[in-house]
Amino acid sequence: MALDPFQHRVQLFTGKGGVGKSSVVAAVALAAAEAGHRPLVVELGHRATMETLFEAPAIGYEPTPVGDGVAALNMELDEALTDYIAAQVRVRGVAKRVVANETLRRFFYAAPAVAEVVTLRKLAELAERGEHHPILVDLDATGHARMFLSLPQVFEGLVGPTGPLRALLDATTALLRDRERTALHLVTLPAPLPTRETLEFHAHLAAGPPVGLGYLVVNRVPAPPLGEPESALLPELARREGFAADVALAERALAQHALARRCIDDLGAGIPLPRVELPELGTLRRAPSRAALGALGAALVSQLAEGAA
Numbered sequence: 001m002a003l004d005p006f007q008h009r010v011q012l013f014t015g016k017g018g019v020g021k022s023s024v025v026a027a028v029a030l031a032a033a034e035a036g037h038r039p040l041v042v043e044l045g046h047r048a049t050m051e052t053l054f055e056a057p058a059i060g061y062e063p064t065p066v067g068d069g070v071a072a073l074n075m076e077l078d079e080a081l082t083d084y085i086a087a088q089v090r091v092r093g094v095a096k097r098v099v100a101n102e103t104l105r106r107f108f109y110a111a112p113a114v115a116e117v118v119t120l121r122k123l124a125e126l127a128e129r130g131e132h133h134p135i136l137v138d139l140d141a142t143g144h145a146r147m148f149l150s151l152p153q154v155f156e157g158l159v160g161p162t163g164p165l166r167a168l169l170d171a172t173t174a175l176l177r178d179r180e181r182t183a184l185h186l187v188t189l190p191a192p193l194p195t196r197e198t199l200e201f202h203a204h205l206a207a208g209p210p211v212g213l214g215y216l217v218v219n220r221v222p223a224p225p226l227g228e229p230e231s232a233l234l235p236e237l238a239r240r241e242g243f244a245a246d247v248a249l250a251e252r253a254l255a256q257h258a259l260a261r262r263c264i265d266d267l268g269a270g271i272p273l274p275r276v277e278l279p280e281l282g283t284l285r286r287a288p289s290r291a292a293l294g295a296l297g298a299a300l301v302s303q304l305a306e307g308a309a
């Protein structure tokens, strides 16, 4: 079944650190802009990855153009908290003073999941504003996603039936549960450990409260090191003098490739989502170029359009 990668307004990307989440988010953003949308990348966790990937100067708390039709913002917690408090007291100056007060600020951040709640509130507001579509959220880590998704339960027992916190909880829960507006994508690598973790995380999601899942990205998929005819020649080559090292190298590459394919098969068997395979770009000395990211984004879009595995 073909899947429109730009259908959902809010798209959350999760996966273990290092699997390529930020690269994939940047790639999808470039593809979205290419398709005529006005994408916004939201980065959590002060990593400034998008500054590097887009070679942009400081990206702030408001959407900042980073070129090629893409905008990005860094989710600043103090700013998000100020927004939230300002919405309650209706005077921004007061909210700013509250947040500037060290004691009060510590008090707010000590409450459970405040960071996540004010972040989600900001996302909901950006979605509502409608200036950007899709909004692509680079979730910092799997733990982040778990925290987001468990928010409604964390709060359910703590918040009364009415009041500002109830309104906030309802709004953020609605955003997370709305399969029309929101999708969660999984990013992983074709190696045993990330594969096992992704299968576990998917099982955890499937057992939890409903959230709309999008697609699975397997990043850094190695190309076959040798074609069939070349592989068939290896035993013959191994019998000849002087080729031992080359044969060993080729066999190791073949075994690695076979292992990657087995991981992808396992992921496919356990996770019933459209699957995208993005190629290994080789060991990069620096961040992938815009052109490389653009090519990854185009590959993702075309695989989904073809009705990815």
Ligand SMILES: Nc1ncnc2c1ncn2[C@@H]1O[C@H](COP(=O)(O)OP(=O)(O)O)[C@@H](O)[C@H]1O
Binding pocket: 015, 016, 017, 018, 019, 020, 021, 022, 023, 024, 049, 219, 220, 221, 278, 279, 280, 281, 282, 283, 284, 286, 287, 288
């Ligand atoms: N398809 C790819 N091929 C080669 N290297 C990649 C690929 N995707 C990402 N990388 C590299 O892997 C590293 C981690 O990528 P990044 O997007 O920062 O991951 P994450 O956000 O999940 O921590 C970076 O050095 C990045 O350049």
Ligand SMILES: [Mg+2]
Binding pocket: 021, 022, 023, 047, 049, 138
């Ligand atoms: Mg990252």
